Amino acid sequence: MRRLSAFVLLLVAIAVYGCSKPPVRCTSPEDNPRHHYLSGMELLDRGLFDSAAEKFSRASWCDEKFAPAHAGAAITVAIKGGDPLYQSYKGPDRNVAANEELKKAKKLSKTPEDLFAYRLASMRVATVLKGEDWLEDVQEHHKAAWKLKVDEGNLIFYQGRESADYFMGAAYLEAREFQKARDSFSSVLNSKKDGRWHGPSDKAWKRTDKMVRAISGITLGDVGKTIALRDTVSRADMAALLIDELKVDKLFMGRIPVKPKEARFVPHDVLASPFKEEVSSLIGLGVRGLEPSYDETTRANIFRPDEPVKRKELALALEDIVIKLTGNEKIASAFLGHGQSPFPDVAPSSSWYNAIMSVTTRNLMETELSGEFRPDDAVDGAEAIMAIRTLKHQLNIY
Known part of the structure; x- marks a missing residue:
């Protein structure tokens, strides 16, 4: 009888435990999955991947069935894999890990807002991983996101359905569909x-x-399209644009003396550059602003291929190309002797003043609305392409 009573009590205890809710793990006001997910997404956009991953992990720990945490984790894994600091995430493992997180996000989604977070995470992951037919995948998730009837006030991070259009634009930009x-x-x-x-x-x-x-009105090769996307253009990039897109080596043929290929000086710091041949060709042409310079540390002339091109350096290079193509040496001193500069940040006595005047009066480069030229700022890809496009049209180069 006692054994039977004990058995009955055990069954009752199991039943009560089975019907009870799982213990609450996170009890403080801000220690909740929504807060951790939002913080993780904001950290993700700031490039703080480790901190973002911790936040998504904490969100999942607070609530194992919180779908958006897995959506955020998927983006983190995908982006981290593209960073050389995270070699362990590279290759198929990264793809598998990101897609597993996406599957969990979809499976655990309970609301249209959860599904929206999943759809946008899928768009962002596909844009980063660039698998087979990745752009079509992004487009499908974009359409699916817009079909969801969401309460925008409950979109924890994205806040509005227009966010889907923003990340669709980012995908098109990556696909070079400008x-x-x-x-x-x-x-x-x-x-x-x-x-x-x-x-x-x-x-x-x-x-x-x-x-x-x-890029309107010109046909760009793969090199030009890739460089057009860059926030900063390196010296090696610029060499590639001038040789592959403008073809200055062919344009200069017969106009200036050019050293034969075997006699050209190739700085040691460009030997591993993917644009080694273009840099070598450009050095042989002696274009001002993009020449090798002496380095005190190595005690040798180096090209600095990865260094961003400054706007004043591009101005010098463009002016020199115009001089070499037209044979008009007077261009190099046409604006010297000015008492006042039209640019608040460029003195008429500076060594690049004439070049800046040459390129701005020819509309090869633009100033800010304030009139500033920003001589020491880096050149971006679109600006470099536009300068080459304008130069081509002005010199009737097609």
Whole structure:
């Protein structure tokens, strides 16, 4: 009888335990999955991947069935794999890990808002991993996100459906479909003036619009299209643009003495560069602003292929190319002797003043609305392409 009573009590205890809710792990006001997910997404956008991963992990620990945490984790794994600091995430393992997190995010989604986070995470992961037919995958998830009937007030991080258009634009930009990217960013700008994605879209639209204008009317090769996307153009990139896109080596043929290929000086710091041949050709042409310079540390002339090209250096190079192609040496001193500069940040006595005047009066380079030239700022890809495009048209080079 006692054994039977004990058995009955055990069954009752099991039943009570089975019906009870899982213990609450996170009890303080801000120690909750929504807060950790939002913090993780914000850290992710700031490039703090480890901290973001910790936040997503904490969100999942607080609530094992919180779908957005896995959506955020998927993006983190995908992006971390592209960083050389995270070699263990590279290759198939990274793809598998990111897709596993996406599967969990989809399976655990309980609301349209959860599914929206999953769809946008899928768009962002596909854009980073670039698997087979990746752009089509992004487009499908974009359409699916817009079909969801979400309460925008409950979109924890994204805050508005227009965020789908922003990341669609980012994908088109990665795919080098600049016109479609510009249209996507424009859709965001037309949807809300004070939304979370208005500022980033405005910046992206201006950059993309600049690219569209830069490449209109010219045919760019793969090198040019890749460089057009860059926020900064390196000296090696610029050499590649001038040789592969403008073809200055062929244009200079017969106009200036050029050293034969076997006699050219090749600095040791470009031997491993993917644009070694282009740099070597450019050095042989002696284009001002992009010459090798003496390095005190190595006690040798080096090219500094990875160093960003400054705007004043591009001005010197463009002016020198015009001089060499036209044979008009007077261009090099046409603006010397000015008592006052039209640029608040360029003195008429500076060594690059004449070059800056040459390129701005020929519309090869632009100033800010304030009139500043920003001589020491780095050249971006769209600006470099636009300069080459304008030079081609002015010199009737096709």
